[in-house]
Amino acid sequence: MERYKCSENRNQINMLPMCLDDMLTGDAEVRALDVIVEKMDIPSMGFTHSETKETGRKPYSPVDMFKLYAYGYFNGIRSTRKVERECYRNIEVMWLINGLKPDFKTIADFRKNNKGPIKQAFHKFSMICDELGLIGKEMIAVDGSKFRASNSRFSYHSEKKLQKKIEHYNKVAEGYLLLLDQYDEQENDCVTPKLNRSEIDEKIKGVYKRLDELRELEQTVKISGTIYETDPDSRMMQTNNKGCDICHNVQIAVDDKNHMVVAVDVTSEPVDKEQLHNMSLHAKEELGVETITVIADKGYYSAQQFAMCKEDNIIPIVAKADRSFMAATKEYEKSKFNYDENQDGYICPQGHLLRPYQHRKKYTQETDFKRYQNFEACSNCPVKENCSNNEKGRTIQDRPFQRIADEVDRRTEQFADMYKVRKQTVEHPWGTIKRAMGFSYFLTRRTENVRTESLLSFIAYNMRRTINIIGTKQLIRILQG
Structure with missing residues (x-):
């Protein structure tokens, strides 16, 4: 049987x-x-x-x-x-x-x-998710991630890299010339050379031809900057584990209710600092709300971006760097100095007032840094070595729009529990996209094309998220009803 x-x-x-x-x-x-x-x-x-x-x-x-x-x-x-x-x-x-x-x-x-229509399709499905009650429209989390571009390292030329290549080929040329000088000696000693004279000459010609190409590329790089041959919009960026790769920086805004992605963009900028207002405004317009709260990590910390957000009714909650570069120890970082608005100065932990340093030019809040000092008090301060790296004493520096940044700092400290939600909100889509859906590199080139590819990936992510939350049969009944 x-x-x-x-x-x-x-x-x-x-x-x-x-x-x-x-x-x-x-x-x-x-x-x-x-x-x-x-x-x-x-x-x-x-x-x-x-x-x-x-x-x-x-x-x-x-x-x-x-x-x-x-x-x-x-x-x-x-x-x-x-x-x-x-x-x-x-x-x-x-x-x-x-x-x-x-x-x-x-x-x-x-x-x-169909780049434009695909962008409209992303918006249309966001509207469907809103009708299904999946979007909260109250708070979003913004984050960026590097995705490898369709540009090989062999098609990337920087001035430093070309100098190393030229140095390498010069050494190769010297080696072949030395081999050519030794050729006659090997013949006289009845030793059969590995390469004959014509083969060595051919090798030397190939090396010099490559050197001419590299020198021509070097001149081009000196004039126009680093060359990315395959994808001119890609850039060399720092990635996880302190590595570097040629990438695009993908930005997303995620609604906190069900982790639905409500805005997507792609930039060639390797850092996120200038992307907070752009992504927040994009999400705000996508959701059609008057005001919205946005949370982001310290990579987005920018007083100028906060000022732009304030004008557009966007409430940022953003962490700042742990300590000031002018502080000798963490105990005397800038946050330990209290700003006194009436006296327009900072009161240090020892109770001394740091007054504004008088600039020769007229100070402009929007463009200039403002410095506060009191070297006379610092000269006799018992904690000077712990407070300042400068022999003269401590300087407090205000960036443009500092008061708005102080307001964001207070809000972030006040809503510390809300800020903790950021990671579990915005890291969820990245994990799903990269691991479950296999989107960790681009197949297309140039910013507009990779943006379209990103939109398609996040449309698919939102669809998967919707099906997982509601269920296949229930979703079909609702949409067909």
Whole structure:
């Protein structure tokens, strides 16, 4: 007796008609994706071929193409060639787009030609999430992460890197010239050289040709700066574990209620300092609210950004650096000095008043740093060595818009428990996107294209989050009701 389960013969003709719908379970996530995209009303967003001509070859529907992209990014399949293969072998894809089989070029062109409509699609799905009650609209968390760009290190040229390469090839050229000088001696000693004279000459010509190319590149770099050949908008950035890579800096704003991403942007700036107002305003407009609270880590700490946020009714809660670079010890950092508004000065822990240092030029709050000193009091202070790194005494420096920064510091200290929510709010999408959905590097190039790729990834993330919270069957009933 056969001890294994018997299977059907693959060559046997099935007399019963096959139905793709019967092959999917009732709670398959692809069923929810299908209903979500239908609810988004894709043709109204101006996608390519939303309106077709009466003559000519029939195009693929933008609804089917968007479904294909939503499914691909939802399941971590981002390469257009891989998506094309799924159309031939994946039952869920066959069911989703009714057996259509677009080629990889058609799939790639859809993303390339619909940057604006894809951005509208992100906004449209945010509106659907709002209708489902998934967005709180009260507090958001802003954060950035580096994603590797489609630009090899071999296609990256800085002045320092080129100098090292030129030095290396000069040494190689010297080695071949020395080998050429030794060639005759080896022949006289009846020793067969590893390379003959013509081969050595060819090697030397190749080295000098490469040196000419590098020197030409060096002159270009000196004039126009570092060269990124493949993706000119990418930049060398510091990444985790003190490493460096050629990246784009992806910025997101996450609503705290259900960790839904409400704003996405991509920048070539390696630091986050100038991104707080931009992302907060973007999220505020996306949510359609009058005021919003934003929390961010110390990388976003900028008094000028706080001033811009205040003008637009954005309430920032941002941590600051642990200590001042002018303080000798942590016990005497700037936060230990109290600002007295009536006297326009800082009172130190020993009770002395540090007065404004008189500048020769007229002081402007928006552009200049303001310094406070009292070297006379510092000269006889018993804790001078613990307080200041300067032999003369301590200087307190105010950045532009310092009073607004002080207001943010007080608010951050007051709402310390709220600030602790930041990490669990904004790190959740990064973990899901990078680990579960496989989005840790870009396939496209240039800022506009990588921004579109990021939007597609976070549309898929929001869809996955919505399905996980509500459930497939319940979500389908709500959207079809």
